[in-house]
Amino acid sequence: MTAPRSRLDVQVTGARAVLVGRIDDTAQLADVATRLPAGDVALDTSGVTFVNSIGMREWVRLIRVLRDRGTVTLEAVSEVLMVQMNLLAEFGGGAVRIASFHAAYVCPACGCEASALVDAIAHAAELRELRMPPMPCPECGAAMELADFPERYLSVLGAAPRA
Amino acid sequence: MEPLTTPPGKLVVAHPERKAQRALQRLVGATLSPVEVVADIPELLAAVDRNTIAIVDAGVAQSIPGLRDRPARAWIAVPGEGLDPAEAATVDALLAAGWSHVVAHPMPILAEELLATVQKLRRNEVFGLEKYIAWGAETRSYTLGDVRERDDAVTTLARDVVGVGLPDRVGSLVSVIADELIANALYLAPLDENRQRYRAGEARERGRALRGRDVVTVRWATDARYLAIEVRDRWGTLDPKEVSGRLANGKTGAAATEGGMGLALAYACCNQFVVDLQPDVMTEVIALLDVRYKPTELCRSASFHTFVVETPGEP
Numbered sequence: 001m002t003a004p005r006s007r008l009d010v011q012v013t014g015a016r017a018v019l020v021g022r023i024d025d026t027a028q029l030a031d032v033a034t035r036l037p038a039g040d041v042a043l044d045t046s047g048v049t050f051v052n053s054i055g056m057r058e059w060v061r062l063i064r065v066l067r068d069r070g071t072v073t074l075e076a077v078s079e080v081l082m083v084q085m086n087l088l089a090e091f092g093g094g095a096v097r098i099a100s101f102h103a104a105y106v107c108p109a110c111g112c113e114a115s116a117l118v119d120a121i122a123h124a125a126e127l128r129e130l131r132m133p134p135m136p137c138p139e140c141g142a143a144m145e146l147a148d149f150p151e152r153y154l155s156v157l158g159a160a161p162r163a
Numbered sequence: 164m165e166p167l168t169t170p171p172g173k174l175v176v177a178h179p180e181r182k183a184q185r186a187l188q189r190l191v192g193a194t195l196s197p198v199e200v201v202a203d204i205p206e207l208l209a210a211v212d213r214n215t216i217a218i219v220d221a222g223v224a225q226s227i228p229g230l231r232d233r234p235a236r237a238w239i240a241v242p243g244e245g246l247d248p249a250e251a252a253t254v255d256a257l258l259a260a261g262w263s264h265v266v267a268h269p270m271p272i273l274a275e276e277l278l279a280t281v282q283k284l285r286r287n288e289v290f291g292l293e294k295y296i297a298w299g300a301e302t303r304s305y306t307l308g309d310v311r312e313r314d315d316a317v318t319t320l321a322r323d324v325v326g327v328g329l330p331d332r333v334g335s336l337v338s339v340i341a342d343e344l345i346a347n348a349l350y351l352a353p354l355d356e357n358r359q360r361y362r363a364g365e366a367r368e369r370g371r372a373l374r375g376r377d378v379v380t381v382r383w384a385t386d387a388r389y390l391a392i393e394v395r396d397r398w399g400t401l402d403p404k405e406v407s408g409r410l411a412n413g414k415t416g417a418a419a420t421e422g423g424m425g426l427a428l429a430y431a432c433c434n435q436f437v438v439d440l441q442p443d444v445m446t447e448v449i450a451l452l453d454v455r456y457k458p459t460e461l462c463r464s465a466s467f468h469t470f471v472v473e474t475p476g477e478p
Contacts, residue, residue, distance in 0.1 A: 026368065051339070080339070
């Protein structure tokens, strides 16, 4: 057990930051806010592979700071971050703008699981109705389904609860 | 044939539906304990004494404030016998009300979970993931020698889980669960002579050898029904009365910026969350993920159980 500890790498270009790695006890997210300009910003978290509760606390603080300065758009939100943001009332009901996100799909026919990047703007109408964009199974071609409760996984988008 | 020795006390099943009563009676009847079946609240209250394990429909459980505080060996809320899971809101409300045993999922999980729960209570044998996993499944164990091995243990565990054919999604959930449970064992379990959690603020990058009571063990196994992750510390300082409330608070995110989200996060990532405790000796947390069914076929909230080893002579 000697593998080096992964850390979070943050690349800032203009008003856009790309986060890659782990948001955990070692993540210094306060630095991200100081490196981004005031006003509207975008955060790409597709490369975030792990978030724990301490990391989530730092993430909440970062979003609060950035939100006070302008609109925060989240791009390519990783599955781990989606799962945890959906647990917090802080992010409920569309409190943050999500342009795209990753989601795990499961095939009801063969059990295959696969991840897809969902364009939340292009599919806004169907996502509001808790319907995911169709995705064929890469193994058998059957229509895949979201591998989570839509009302839970999509609550961060401000999706309406199913009647 | 030698007569079986059975622990004292009876089981009481309370459910308004006759079909559910029959199914639950058979399930817990497998313990060979006497089972009394009741249909309404007055009968339930009359039947339960301090040696009784009461198995109660979740709707009934929710309808009687303070029911779980009435004298009994244990109160267990169940969804019934059918194919419908409990309502997530009902599970959350029972957690908030401090229930120690809430079964959320329908058959066949109900049967597996309820039998293990009742037998752990009857026999006062609470520790070990083996009670949830079919005989024959191998158990893998890691013992941390230093706090800095936490990340490696989590990474190894997630890699091994995916290596047996479980999806990346499960590996990701396992990472979060193991990390939170190990962090709790390393930093929140130890108490000083004033019973203060003196390591809670310890710098997480600092190395510390783990010896004696500080040893933390992680085990996992899967039988293709469940994946079980077990984390043990040798302090036994988790307050069983606070756990369910902390999980309920975690759902609202109340603790998001104040800390204390770890257990709630681990609970949210699994299908059954079990706390086994021998006060001042050992805390064991077992998180079970059901890997048979699509997540949407189960209850949106996980089952929850807290077991405390009963010491002879204690009331």
